[in-house]
Amino acid sequence: MTVVLSLIVSWLWYRHWHDGNVNSQRREQTRASILERAQATANNTNSALARSGSTDTDALADVIWRHSKAPVITYDTSRPEFTATAAVSAHYDEKVMIPGGGNAEVSRCFTFTYTQRPNETWTSKVSEWGDDVCRPSTQIGGRARLALTRISSMNAEDLSLTRVQNALDPTRRRSFDVKNVVRRGGIVRIFVLVSSSGAEVEQCYRFTRRVSGSGTQDTATAVPTPFC
Template identity: 65%
Template sequence: MRRANRLVTTGCLTTLIALIVVLGVVVSWLWYRNWHDGNVNSERREQALAAILEQAHARAGDTDRALETSDITDVDALTGVIWQHSKAPVITYDASHREFTATAASSAHYDAKAILPGGGSGQVTRCFVFTFTHRPGQAWKPRVSERDDDVCRPSTQIGNRVRLALTRILSMYAEDMTRARVQETLDPTGRRSFEVKSVVRQSDTTTVTVVVWSSGAAVDQCYRFTRHAPGGDGQGSATAVPVSSC
């Protein structure tokens, strides 16, 4: 009986030691995977951030070249050129300094490694302020500044609301597009997200000028919406371009 007890005790001890060894191997593997994946994710995050910065400078360069090669002097037309290349939802003009300021956030996704199968997706976002200054007799002077995320939050909200307004304007029938009806369609809850200034219909084109507000009316941007074709049934197209004022 004692011998049998010793054998059982020895067997249990061996099993316990084996379990401890296995547990140690598993813990070491998990620690290594966490360390390795963390390093890989940090590297991929930095690459995504570098790509965002490179793209921001490329957009500034493209905008600068477009401004230099244009003979445009009208502020609204110049605003359109800047928007076309920067895609900034908010673009303002300071007449005293002859300077345009465009504010936009840029995001990039990257594949994030994870211990569990399937991995994941990471995202990085940066806020940029582009300025384009033009002195008489001088070339355009572009500048790119990286700012805190809070600076771009109103711009991002306005961009989202412009896309929503495009969808709602495209859903309307041309004969229904009076100033009051468009106002009701864009801002049915009366939260002052939109303020319709004018609606002009010519042939198969309807032009709507709207002030688009960010939350709390902290920032606003005037937009010119152009709706082509009858609409209302999902047909036709609509565009939105920021302008200096309504």
């Protein structure tokens, strides 16, 4: 009996050691793949900015959003320079003794900086930070999606500044500040300042919704924009 127990303990110890090594390798491989994705995103965005030939700040921010989906995109008028902040994550199969394994996630926080040179060429830089830097950005992204859902579900005639404000922030927590509502033809554009907890970070979002007629509900889109 003692020999059998010793064999079981030895096997369990080996499995724990082996699985730990395998998981460590998979985790590092996933981290490396995330960095490769971030670099590819920066390169693709940089090329798209150059191809756009635009000098319009909103249009350039749209290009960055389409490629990065970063919840926070700021603009420094003195450089000129855009900075997009986003957490990038990926999953891997974690090896465990329980049959079927487990699903583990790796997340890395990046800022993507895009600078336009005097000769109108663009350069990009990817910097990695601790999770605390991306926490407000992730929170703003979640709140922007919530606002998008609520704006999409509103009746067309209710898309006024006051009614949208009440729909987004019924408890007056000040996570949303509706700055402007613009109607042109069958399109309504709503500009909302979305804040993280404690207003640590704020990001303006432009929600665009087509309205087909009174009482109809049409899907909206949401894009971060540097200014409200």
